[in-house]
Amino acid sequence: MTTPLLQVRDLNKSFFLHMIDGRKIDPIKQVSFDVAPNQHFLIWGRSGVGKTSILKCVYRSYLASSGEIWFDSHQFGKVDLVKSDESTILRLRQHEIGYCSQFLKVLPRVAALDVITEPLMRNGIERQAAYEKGRDWLERLGIKEGLWHASPVTFSGGEQQRINLGRAFIAAPRLLLLDEPTASLDSNSKQIIVDMIDYARANGTAVLTVSHDLDTLAKLADNQLAL
């Protein structure tokens, strides 16, 4: 049996809102699941059930309140992402774990080609080689050549989301976390996303997606968790 790449055990997350009399909100209660290498794992459910919170706990943008998140790292062996120090998390983000948020957030003066190639250059790839790969990806994503040197903030919603996903896929992480990748996209753009997930799996990336778009993504999923 294949060793899981990601094992989430009894994950709990509570938020203490100190500005509203210390109110406590518990979006995640006792969540457990495994993601195997090369697998597409889909977490689905209505808005507000804590789908994105799970993804952010795995990426450590949120601190889990309790539970364990074991990641089978190339660099460090089995690592509990809940308890790992910040340097280890930063290293894993740089080389092994990618995250794609629901909306693209970039500086309005950085060109699309630089946005999409940033993860490659951060990993030490030479600018020219990174640009070459970046141009391939922009073409594959259906972004017109005339837009490559413009900032993505001037693009349509669908084009922005394709850039956002391209930036997450380009560095070929071992685990890719996708937050609502098909939300508000037309059918052509959705098909591009579906093809990209297929391509990533074929190239050894496990994909953990949270979405409520079952029509598009359920048929791609090897495993599912309903919240």
Next chain:
Amino acid sequence: MKTHTPNWVIHVENLSKQYGAGCAHCHKYTGPLHGNSQCPICNSVYACVNANFTLHEGEVLGIVGESGSGKSTLLQMVNLATRPDSGHIWYREPREQDADIVDLPAMNAYAARVFRNDRLGIVYQRPELGLNMRFTVGGNVAEKLLLANWRHVGNIRERIKELMIQTELPPERIDDEPHTFSGGMLQRVQIAKALSSNPSLLLLDEVTSGLDLSVQARVLDLIRRIQWEQQMTMLLVSHDLGVIKQLARRTIVMKNGHIVESGLTDQILEDPQHPYTQLLVSSAL
């Protein structure tokens, strides 16, 4: 469980600085819980209390907090301009195997001066703190180079012009006085001066405060480019979360002289734990 242990450049241990003699009641009235860093009985100010943090090689560490939280005091202690009352600032030269570990506050005055001129660079919010407004721009940068033992005038001028190009300043203005430069250009002159001796650590104290938005963006882009190209280690103090978000991977939050929270910058911004950090994040424009 294996972890990643990058080389550190600065390791701060139990660092404290107070102004005033202190009294038996100070601990009852000062600190983040009481929202005060000044004792109402003896008027002593607790600028920095038991600070602990590590700055790794090639990283930008942000220090954020409101005015009077102690972030600049902390920076000035690392800059050897303010002497701590207790604690250690351990320094290890980056990119050197088996480098000696030095406790900066324990250095004698001469060694501290050499270290400051040679290994540190600092950029202040107000250019007049970092520059002598009566010297020319070239003279200001040359001052640091002379202190770092550069002696050949031709080499010094060549190095200054090189730095001016690197910091997007017109090199033909090397002999102009600072008051003829705009605010954004003066920040770039300070950056050129700070970088002149190839420091191993760059300290940035509210570098974009008071500049208009387009100038802020240009200065931040320049700092980001330098960090990227030279893998420069930086300690960045700012009250602006936008600046911290753009430059720092890890962040420390200070209030009333205490570090109340530290973590990955995105975690501090998206899932702040301390009540003060939540207030700070919710106050961002």
